[in-house]
Amino acid sequence: MTAIADIQTVLHKHTNAGRDALIPILQEVQEVHGYLSKEAVVQIGRHLKLPASKIYGVATFYNQFRFNAPGKYHIQVCRGTACHVKGSANVLDALTRELGVAPGETTRDGVFSLEIVACIGACGLAPVISVNGEFHAGMTPEKIKTVLDAYRKEAEGEPTDD
Amino acid sequence: MNITVNGNTVEAREGEMLLTTLQRAGVRVPTLCHMPDLFPSGACRMCVVEVEGMRGLVPSCAHPVSENMNVKTHSPRVVRARKTIVELLPADHPDDCLYCVRNGNCELQKLANELGIRERRYAGKRTPDKMDTSSPSIVRDPDKCILCGRCVRVCEEVQGVSAIDFAGRGSNTVISTAFDQGLNVSSCINCGQCVMVCPTGALREQSDTKRVVDALNDPEKYVVVQHAPSVSVTLAEEFGAKPGSDICGIMTTALRQLGFDRVFDTAFSADLTILEEASELAHRIQNGGKLPMMTSCSPGWIKFVEQYFPEFIGNLSTCKSPQQMLGAVIKSFFADRENIDPKNIVSVAIMPCTAKKFEAQRPEMVRNGLPDVDAVLTTRELARLIRLRGIDLDTLEPEMQDTPFGERSTAGKLFGATGGVMEAAMRTANYLLTGEELKQLNVRAVRGLDGIKEARVTINGVELGVAVVNGLGNARRLLEEVRDGYRDLHFIEVMTCPGGCIGGGGQPLGTDPEAVKARMQTLYKIDRDGDVRTSHGNPAVQRLYKEFLGNPLGGKSHELLHTHYAKRETLT
Structure with missing residues (x-):
């Protein structure tokens, strides 16, 4: 499955979700990809109608989120x-x-x-x-x-x- | 209702925040993160006061008034708290005021002075941040940032862009773009409203001053300058005059003394823009073109459409902005006429705007390898240049601008305020479609500072729906309604900044609506007293069409005065 399809699968589980679903979505996307890519943030932003800077702001607040693909x-x-x-x-x-x-x-x-x-x-x-x-x-x-x-x-x- | 402030009875209004009451009563409480008209964030705690019965100090900006409240605004406890806040801020702030762009007009400096802070009490571990100089319009220096959040709020709440936000946590908190990218590749639209509200030197314009000074000192270069319609009504404020003072003639003299070879008026090319744009509107209406047509003078707005609403790119007028139109005719018609090699012309624009710097660098704005405009200075940068050269504006006699692009109509001058392009366009569209002048030249429905103004106007028996928007947060709302089919409109004027160019990101710092209002009134006064009040009535524009361009929307116009736009991929 492609990276975008993975994200869409996660987002599909959160249809009609509001911004309060942001953190669970970020966690699920990271679970699948191992990190939060720029592409993922843009896709999540479109879904929740949130700007990328805001999502980045929330994600950097917590230690658990990564923005680089993990190594082997x-x-x-x-x-x-x-x-x-x-x-x-x-x-x-x-x-x-x-x-x-x-x-x-x-x-x-x-x-x-x-x-x-x-x-x-x-x-x-x-x-x-x-x-x-x-x-x-x-x-x-x-x-x-x-x-x-x-x-x-x-x-x-x-x-x-x- | 009544409340007691420092022992005096003060009248308060139900539902308002305490700070509002205090300000109206003339009690000065210092603020840092406070922004009038926006939802209070209560982040900086500068405005704390003592309220009887409350355990701790309360931030007056976010505390609603209540009956018989007893408030102390400058008790020893309050002053000590404020002082500590200001003493803590420099713990992670450089001590280089002497070299700072905001030396002398920094809010942090001012507060430290007011509160009598004379020593560094807290020497924290400084976290060095990297400067972001990637944008052609705005420089971000996070070292100077005190995290008040005003830039974040103006970007989100006023402009609807959110290019920046808080990132990280605790002492590692910074203001950042998404993924900490350079502003140049972010969703920043270069409007500079963040610069206008920044209390310190953390945000400033990308300065072109050195390039301009170098050009002025180079005997090989022929340096021409144009100035935007709103600059003459704001420049004087940089030298202490009250808002709304117009110094067009004096500014012309000052520009000559600075060494510019020719002084042109962007209001001339605003008239040119109107002839092209009104013709384009008429053409679209008569030939079933894409409507509503949207103005294209404001480069922040253009980038906004390219990245957020690409489906509306076809609605944007193909007209270049007045700055770029004038740049294009300077390096073609004017260069030919004066027999100057366009390569030796340095074309400078004085603009109320930081996005104009970005616009001048757009690849579409280059012809035969030469950019239409070489350098853009903001109103603030011009003021710095005037001070640098020791020019005393008070002693100057006003002078006339140069031919062939120095004559303007007052309709072109109106471009400086929200609604001005629409009003100028209506005057000319009526003439183009009916051959007659509008009976009432003042189009009052499109004047004023409201975020979205709408009107129905009838020209030649056709009823047109027009709308005027300022501030891109408002533009976003209107575009969404247009997209969803809620609006029957033919023509929309959009200016990126609140109030239009008179509130532009390159103007004297601050966003006081009273100042913007005063500047606006001056523009309308200039129009009321004007001899030539329509763009098509500008004899210099008529000559340019006769001698060089031919007709509006003709071949030469198409080559020089029109452009195109493209969808833009940014991290939105």
Whole structure:
């Protein structure tokens, strides 16, 4: 199915919806696409008669929405209190340096995307990162490269989608 | 009803906000986010006051009056709160007032001064923002933004565009376009109303001053200038005069002193526009063309149609705006007549408008590789240029404008106000269709500041429905009604800005409706006292047709004075 058809399917479930349906629609579209594309925002805007700037404003208010297509491996860095105390700022620094992208962005080769989350709920493993739901405990800037290399190897080994 | 303010009894009206009562009673309460006529947002808290019986301070802009209310507007508690607000704002604001475009007329500066703030009490972590210089019309400098939200509200509530909105959260909040794109690729229509309401230097026009000064200093260049009908009735305000002062002759002298080789009047080409546009209207009516025809003088409106209502592109008059028409005849007829290579002409336009800068850059406005108009300055930029050159307007004697494009009718002058194009067009359409002048030249039904005005006029036995709109929020409402078949109209005049060009985004800052009204009255006074009150009666326009253009809608007109539009894809 094409991207537009996906969006239309979501919007179809919200026929005659008002602007109060915006957040559920954004969540459902992100569920399907993994992020909110410009195209999606325009389509949602037409459906709800809302300007794109307003939808962007609402979506940027919440941490949960992304505006870049997620990478093959989606990295979530926990910046909750326990992880912070145990040095998650340095872990995040190491990740942005190593990947060359800021939180919310995706590497140019499409392999990694980076996201900050408030608390993963695994404080005992702090500082923790999650890669496609797989947890890596007790991270340090030194360990980051090892973890990333393992995924890079895995990505190279597998045939890509396109 | 009566309320008590600082111990005095003050009369209040049922249902109004406390701030309105206080302002009427002459009690000055400072405001930042407040915009008269728009729904209160109560965001900045500058207007807080103490109300007896209320636990906290209340924002007077969003607090309705009630019987026997006891209000203190300047108690120590209130003043301390206001002071703290203003002390907090610079925590994320640069200290570069000296280099700021709003140095001297910044509302934040003024408030800090009024409240006696003399030191930086809060040094927050500054978040550096990137400047957006992508638009040919407007520069956004988020570093200077204090998030009052006035630009967002004017863009949404007055213009119906919503190119910008709040994005992010908490201390990361910024004003942003959708997906933080450059304004040039956003749905911004370049009207500059956001600039008019911005309290600080966060929004300003993209300045062409340097280009113009360079051209004036270049002996190889022949620099001509045109000025829009509304500029002569607003420029004086930049130098302290009261709204509604007309200084057309003095401005002409000042432009000569600045070094312009010729001074032309855009009101001349407004007359030219009327001949083309009234002929086009008559042609459409007689030949079953697309109706209602819509005016095309206002470039913000044109982009608005291209991006929101492409189905109405065929309804837009194909006439270029007066600015572009004059630009086109300067680089053709005038260049030939004076034997100047058009390549050496620098054509400057003084406009009440930021969107005119965008219009001048449209690819359709280029002929033989040369743009019709090379640079556009707003009224404000002209004032800066006059100050820069140390010209004292008070000492100047008024002078006449230059031939061949300096003569205008007062109908052309009316282009500066909402309803003016319609009135000028009606005068000429009547003449074109009947061979006679309108018995009553004043078309009162289309005058005034109402958002949408409608009238039925009968010309040559045919009843025409006409409508006049100012402010694009109103235009959107009318277009939707036209689209849904609720309106029987033949001709619609639309001006992007509230009040028309006299309230344009390039005018002296602020949107005081009283100032706009005074400017409007001056234009109608000029018309009332005018010798030539119809565009077709302008002898200079008649000569141009005789010597060069032939007839309205003829081949030369088509080549030079008409244009086309296309659907525009933007993130709306």
